[in-house]
Amino acid sequence: DDDTCLAMIKIITENLGKVIVLYFDEIESPYRMHGELAERKFLEVLKKQYNEVQKLVIVIAVLKEIWPRILEIADQPLRSRMEPEQLVIL
Numbered sequence: 001d002d003d004t005c006l007a008m009i010k011i012i013t014e015n016l017g018k019v020i021v022l023y024f025d026e027i028e029s030p031y032r033m034h035g036e037l038a039e040r041k042f043l044e045v046l047k048k049q050y051n052e053v054q055k056l057v058i059v060i061a062v063l064k065e066i067w068p069r070i071l072e073i074a075d076q077p078l079r080s081r082m083e084p085e086q087l088v089i090l
Contacts, residue, residue, distance in 0.1 A: 021057045
């Protein structure tokens with residue numbers, strides 16, 4: 001259940017005293033495997049975590065070609081928080 005998982009993450013972050021980084025790779029997979037509805041739900045869960053969990057950093061990795069579709073299906077509040085960055089490996 002999404003709410004139970006969110007509550008657990010909140011408890012952990014509130015009591016750990018450190019920042020937690022969630023890294024999601026290939027976020028286009030829900031779309032490929034289950035369609036647009038699954039992708040929208042995934043983004044809504046990310047937005048809920050962003051809004052409700054303290055000391056949490058969310059990093060998502062997505063193919064450059066897929067990024068416009070992700071922005072298109074995200075609602076405006078979520079879109080305003082998404083900052084594309086190029087990964088530079090030194």
